[in-house]
Amino acid sequence: QTQTVHIAKPEKGKSLTDFQSVYNAIATKMKSESDYDDGTGYGPVLVRLSWHSSATYNIHDNSGGSYGGTFRFKKEASDPLSKGLENATKFLDPIHEEFPWISHGDLYTICGVTAIQELGGPKIPWRQGRVDTGPETVPAQGRLPVPEGDATYVRKYYERFGFDDQEVVALLGAHILGKTHLKNSGYDGPWDDDTNIFTNEFFGNLLERDWTLEKNDSGRMQYNAKGGIMMLPTDYALVQDPKYLKYVQKYAKDQDAFFSDFRDIYVKLLESGIDFDESIEPFVLKTLKEQSE
Ligand code: HIF
Known part of the structure; x- marks a missing residue:
């Protein structure tokens, strides 16, 4: 069986500060659009996006996962089990316009980290280096779970x-x-x-x-x-x-x-199938609250 290889390549010339800026832009927009979904705000739907963009992973051939940012393609996003996530990608469009250097895979994972931390969850060490891959790398639908299961x-x-x-x-x-x-x-x-x-x-x-x-x-x-x-x-x-x-x-x-334990498994989910070189250090991004203290 052929194994897909996903080698992390850091965004060129970008450091912790640049990713903190992306985090802050997402967190600030979450705050200013807190009316969304009857006052729930965008946090939960951003977490769901980070999960669905990682949920195509298959350990047996290392295909799928968050690496290629393929949720940006209609073929993946139109899965009936992902209905509602267009709200998350639309929320992120202006963020990507502001930071066009970030890969979609990095954006679709850092948004979940941002949401969990801003909503009072654990700090999630996050690593950069996902690289956009083409439409031919979108896995066939059918890799998302159904809610009816035991x-x-x-x-x-x-x-x-x-x-x-x-x-x-x-x-x-x-x-x-x-x-x-x-x-x-x-x-x-x-x-x-x-x-x-x-x-x-x-x-x-x-x-x-x-x-x-x-x-x-x-x-x-x-x-x-x-x-x-x-x-x-x-x-x-x-x-x-x-x-x-x-x-x-x-x-x-x-x-x-x-x-x-949640921190550890969520990191594992978001990094499934990606080879990170030792030189790519995990970033622990600061919450807006920590930065204002
Ligand atoms: Fe969800 N999930 N999830 N999920 N999910 C929904 C909503 C959210 C499953 C089904 C659903 C995980 C695992 C599973 C979030 C985050 C995570 C919905 C409702 C369904 C049906 C969507 C809607 O109607 O808008 C199933 C079957 C899973 C595997 C057993 C993860 C662990 C809990 C991996 C995970 O992180 C979040 C957040 C939402 C809420 C989205 C919202 O718009 O409020």
Whole structure:
């Protein structure tokens, strides 16, 4: 089987300061457009974009992943499972105009790092060097997960990335951010009362709320709890499987453990399939708040 090779090449002549400027432009625009999606703001949809642009990865031939920035092509972005992400790419268009030197892969990953950090999540060390590749490198559709799956499906799905049970549970904690939309996915509602604060509450909600499996207005089955919050079947799978449940319990009790494990798996997701030379050091970008202190 042929292996795709993705060697990171840093943006020429750019340093930490330049990437901090990109971060700041995204963070500032997030703040000034905080009305988006009934006051949720753009943070969650930017995180979802960073995930979907990495979610095409296949460890068996090293194809897909965030390297080539191929989400910019219609062939990839038009996947029905990515509906709603046009809001994220449109948000980023003027940022790319302001910083035309940044590759799409770097932009589509640094935006997720920016959003997680600005919404109170862990600091995510991020490395530059993704290089735009052509339309011929867009993987065929069918690599995104469906929300209907059970634990067996989720475990099998993330084998394609080489992620183990602990990593999958930590990663899924990002579903504390944002919401599902009938018009996009056919699911309905947020995962928490707060849609734009990154905490370990996803796990607390899974364990503590009374969940009922119900049919929504699109005819899809989802888990609902009082107060209008929801879980997808793939989220609820984490409490149905004893091997997953163990980590759900751990992260519900220990936000520091969640933050640290989430950081590691999110970096792994964003860097899947990319060879970074030792000379490319991880940047720890500062939040707007840290810079104003
Ligand atoms: Fe999501 N995800 N995700 N997801 N996702 C949705 C929304 C968000 C899955 C399905 C959905 C991850 C894994 C999986 C975010 C981030 C991450 C929606 C709703 C669906 C259906 C879209 C809409 O209707 O607008 C499935 C099946 C996954 C694998 C099991 C990641 C771990 C949690 C990798 C991840 O980081 C974010 C953020 C959103 C909210 C977007 C918004 O617009 O508010």
